[in-house]
Every structure is written in C-alpha cells, then in structure tokens.
Amino acid sequence: MPVQILYFAKVREEVGVATEAVDVPASIATISELADWLACRSAGHAQAFANREHLRVAADQVMVTFDTPLSDGMEIAFFPPVTGG
Amino acid sequence: MPVQILYFAKVREEVGVATEAVDVPASIATISELADWLACRSAGHAQAFANREHLRVAADQVMVTFDTPLSDGMEIAFFPPVTGG
Amino acid sequence: MRDIRVQTADFDPATELARLEALDVGAVASFTGLVRGDDGVAALTLEHYPGMTEKVLRALGDEAASRWALAGVSLIHRVGRLGRGARIVFVGTASAHRADALESCAFLIDRLKTDAPFWKSEEVGGAPRWVAARDGDQEAADRWR
Amino acid sequence: MRDIRVQTADFDPATELARLEALDVGAVASFTGLVRGDDGVAALTLEHYPGMTEKVLRALGDEAASRWALAGVSLIHRVGRLGRGARIVFVGTASAHRADALESCAFLIDRLKTDAPFWKSEEVGGAPRWVAARDGDQEAADRWR
Numbered sequence: 001m002p003v004q005i006l007y008f009a010k011v012r013e014e015v016g017v018a019t020e021a022v023d024v025p026a027s028i029a030t031i032s033e034l035a036d037w038l039a040c041r042s043a044g045h046a047q048a049f050a051n052r053e054h055l056r057v058a059a060d061q062v063m064v065t066f067d068t069p070l071s072d073g074m075e076i077a078f079f080p081p082v083t084g085g
Numbered sequence: 086m087p088v089q090i091l092y093f094a095k096v097r098e099e100v101g102v103a104t105e106a107v108d109v110p111a112s113i114a115t116i117s118e119l120a121d122w123l124a125c126r127s128a129g130h131a132q133a134f135a136n137r138e139h140l141r142v143a144a145d146q147v148m149v150t151f152d153t154p155l156s157d158g159m160e161i162a163f164f165p166p167v168t169g170g
Numbered sequence: 171m172r173d174i175r176v177q178t179a180d181f182d183p184a185t186e187l188a189r190l191e192a193l194d195v196g197a198v199a200s201f202t203g204l205v206r207g208d209d210g211v212a213a214l215t216l217e218h219y220p221g222m223t224e225k226v227l228r229a230l231g232d233e234a235a236s237r238w239a240l241a242g243v244s245l246i247h248r249v250g251r252l253g254r255g256a257r258i259v260f261v262g263t264a265s266a267h268r269a270d271a272l273e274s275c276a277f278l279i280d281r282l283k284t285d286a287p288f289w290k291s292e293e294v295g296g297a298p299r300w301v302a303a304r305d306g307d308q309e310a311a312d313r314w315r
Numbered sequence: 316m317r318d319i320r321v322q323t324a325d326f327d328p329a330t331e332l333a334r335l336e337a338l339d340v341g342a343v344a345s346f347t348g349l350v351r352g353d354d355g356v357a358a359l360t361l362e363h364y365p366g367m368t369e370k371v372l373r374a375l376g377d378e379a380a381s382r383w384a385l386a387g388v389s390l391i392h393r394v395g396r397l398g399r400g401a402r403i404v405f406v407g408t409a410s411a412h413r414a415d416a417l418e419s420c421a422f423l424i425d426r427l428k429t430d431a432p433f434w435k436s437e438e439v440g441g442a443p444r445w446v447a448a449r450d451g452d453q454e455a456a457d458r459w460r
Contacts, residue, residue: 006364008362008364008434009434009445010434010445058364058367058432061364061366061367062370063430077364077367077432079434080434080445081429081447081448082429082430082431082434083428083433083434083435083446083447083448084361084392084404084427084428084431084432084433084434085268085392085404085424085427085428085431085433085452093217093219093287093289094289094291095289143219143222146219146221146222146225147222147225162219162222162287164219164287164289165289165300165303166284166302166303167284167285167287167289168283168288168289168300168302168303169216169247169258169259169282169283169288169289169290170203170247170258170259170279170282170286170288170307170413182329183332184327184328184329184332187328187329187332187345187347191328191349191402194349194351194352195349195351196348196349196350196351197346197347197349198345198347198349199344199345199347199420200343200344200346201342201343201344201345201416201417202332202342202343203341203342203413204339204340204341204342204343205341206340206341206411207339207340254339255336257336268424269455271346272417272420272421272424275344275417276417276421279413279417310414
C-alpha cells in the first residue's frame with residue numbers, strides 16, 4: 001500500500017529526510033503500526049519514533065490519533081507538538 | 086457650608102445649569118440629604134432628583150454612594166449612569 | 171509606558187500599536203470602538219466630566235498594571251461630536267505574555283464602560299437622545315471585581 | 316471579510332486594522348505576537364506544514380465565525396527567519412459587539428498555538444534549538460473546547 005510520509009521540525013532532523021514515499025505491507029492497519037514499522041528503517045527513525053508522547057500525527061492534513069486506520073495513498077505527517085503563534 | 090454642585094448629561098439638561106455654588110444648611114449631613122434639599126430648588130431639580138435609581142453621584146471626582154457624609158468645600162457631581170466606550 | 175488621553179481629535183491606532191510594539195515584549199493587544207453605522211445613528215456627541223475622567227482612566231491603568239504584567243498601556247477616549255464610523259475609544263496593552271495583554275485589554279474596556287464619566291447622546295432622524303446604560307455592561311465590568 | 320495568510324513577508328497591523336474598521340460594525344480587537352527581545356534570542360526560524368497550515372487556519376476562522384457574531388477575521392502568520400522584535404502573528408476581529416470581538420480574538424490565538432502546524436527554532440548564542448511546547452498553551456486552548 002503506497003503511503004506518503006512527511007516529517008517536520010525536530011522529527012525531520014532526526015529521521016534525516018523531509019518526505020519519503022513508502023510501500024507499506026498489507027498487515028499494517030493503523031498509524032500506530034505504521035510508526036513501529038517506520039522506526040525500523042534507520043537509527044534516526046528509531047530515535048524519532050522512540051517517544052510517542054512527544055510525537056503528533058496528521059492524516060491527510062488533519063490531526064489524528066495513532067489508532068487511526070491507514071488508507072491507500074494517505075499523506076501521513078509526523079511532527080513534534082506545535083509551537084507557532 | 087459652601088458646596089460646588091455639577092450636573093452632567095440628562096441631569097444637566099433637566100436642572101438647566103451645569104454648575105451651581107450653593108450654601109448648604111448645617112443640618113444637611115449626607116449627599117442623600119443634599120439631593121433632597123437641591124430637589125426643592127426648581128421644577129427641573131425636582132425632576133432630576135425624582136428617581137435616585139437612575140442617578141449616580143461623585144464626591145471630589147470619586148464615585149460614591151448617597152449615604153456619604155458631606156464636607157465643607159466638596160465638589161459634588163450628579164449624573165446618569167455612564168455610557169462611554 | 172502609560173499613555174492616557176481624553177481628546178476631541180481623532181487618534182491613529184497604528185501609531186499607538188507601533189509604540190506598544192516598540193516596547194519589545196512580545197504580545198500586543200488592542201481594542202478600538204467606533205460609531206456603528208448599522209442602527210440609523212448619524213452621529214454621537216460625547217460629554218464627559220473633565221478632571222474626574224482622567225483620574226478614573228489613570229486609576230484603571232494602575233489597576234491593570236497591578237493585576238497583569240504589563241509593559242505598556244494606551245487608553246484614549248474621544249469627546250465631542252463623532253460621525254458615523256468615527257473612532258471613539260482605543261485600548262492597547264503590551265506584555266511578555268499574551269494572556270496578560272488580552273485580559274487586561276478586555277478589563278480596561280469593560281471597566282471604562284461602567285466607571286468612566288462619559289455620556290453618549292445620539293442623533294437619529296436629526297433629534298438627539300441620551301443613550302441608556304446597558305445591564306450587560308455592568309455584568310461585563312462586574313466579572314473583573 | 317476573511318483574510319487568512321501564511322507568508323514570509325512582514326505585515327502591517329495598521330492596514331489590517333483599517334480593513335476591519337472599514338466594516339463599519341463598531342468593535343475591532345487585535346493581537347500581535349512579536350519575537351521577544353528579553354530572553355537572549357537573536358532570531359527565530361518558523362517552519363510549517365504547507366497546505367495543512369492554511370487548512371487549520373481557515374477552520375479556526377470558520378469556528379470563530381460560528382461561535383461569535385463576526386463581520387471580519389484577519390489571521391496572518393509569518394514563516395522563515397525572523398529577527399528580534401519582528402512580527403510573527405496577527406489576529407484581528409470585527410464585530411458589532413465588543414465581547415464578540417475580544418473573545419474571538421483570544422480564541423483564535425489560543426487555538427492557533429496548539430492546532431496550527433508551526434514550529435519555532437530559536438537562535439541563542441549562535442546555535443539553533445527547537446522551542447518546546449508549553450503546557451500552559453494547551454490549557455489556554457482547552458478552555459475554548
């Protein structure tokens with residue numbers, strides 16, 4: 001299942017890339033499972049996904065929880081808590 | 086006892102003057118008694134002081150209640166509830 | 171910075187905001203009140219109690235500065251005849267913290283409405299009439315006591 | 316009037332206020348956030364999530380307009396590198412009622428702080444570091460839910 005992954009701010013720096021297009025195994029059903037799967041891609045990924053409490057996620061540009069089901073072609077973004085304003 | 090009286094807005098229009106210097110009898114001890122005494126000066130005064138609920142009073146430029154004691158040389162202002170801003 | 175004025179002349183919110191921004195503290199809030207054009211009022215005339223007005227506005231500025239961490243307060247109120255759309259009042263606050271700037275700004279306009287000796291007369295169809303005080307204004311001011 | 320923008324360029328609060336005043340409704344509130352100069356930060360760099368940012372800001376504008384009687388909303392946020400004293404964000408609201416203008420202004424900046432995908436990196440002593448989210452910001456946003 002093709003999914004577009006985006007990383008922002010500190011998460012982007014830890015992972016080392018801003019975006020990656022991945023082909024997710026069919027066994028992965030939720031964003032939480034996607035995060036576990038992405039964590040295995042590199043030491044940087046492992047670091048970025050180590051602490052879920054400091055991680056936020058958006059699916060198709062809407063803030064969601066980690067138990068959200070994954071869909072074909074989704075745009076999933078991982079980032080730290082926001083600090084604008 | 087000399088007292089300077091000021092009237093504002095609708096109260097000023099009813100009384101017909103903006104200020105008056107009055108010599109208050111010694112028997113008058115509070116602003117409330119002053120208001121009763123002033124009410125007898127003219128039909129306009131009577132109208133202005135008829136409804137205390139729609140009247141506010143300041144003594145020496147500070148908003149006070151009608152039971153405030155009167156002092157020699159005070160500046161007493163009567164006016165409607167304020168409507169600025 | 172404390173800038174408290176009662177004047178017949180118009181004021182420029184941009185100038186006031188620039189002075190507050192120059193305090194270099196991070197958060198600037200403002201409120202501008204204008205003569206509304208939607209209820210048939212052609213103009214307002216504002217009367218006030220010279221001397222007491224300035225005293226009340228200064229006291230409100232002092233109270234705001236004691237309740238919130240403020241680097242600056244601007245409080246400007248016009249008097250005299252003001253046409254439709256004219257500015258009546260400006261409240262501006264600057265603080266290191268946005269909640270302090272926003273809350274003190276709301277406090278100042280709410281309390282000004284019930285404490286400062288201004289009276290509005292409005293012209294509708296050519297005839298002037300005194301504006302009645304609103305219960306809602308008293309309630310808005312009371313939440314700060 | 317709805318003016319919602321994300322931009323690298325500076326904005327002029329005076330221009331925004333003038334547009335809100337021109338709506339002829341009586342009450343205009345504003346909040347401006349700037350880079351504070353009091354904590355040794357030489358500059359900030361703001362990163363955002365293009366696309367989602369605008370979507371979130373529009374949704375906040377819609378929510379404000381559904382909760383308060385608003386004639387106008389301005390919401391401007393800058394991104395990129397911003398030096399000390401630079402403007403970061405502007406929130407402006409116009410309403411016939413001052414409480415609506417003031418409350419919606421506070422709502423918009425509070426919720427923007429927790430909902431809109433912006434991230435600040437600050438330069439202190441030459442080195443950049445990511446700014447941590449503040450619990451107080453979450454609490455301020457939660458009072459509007």
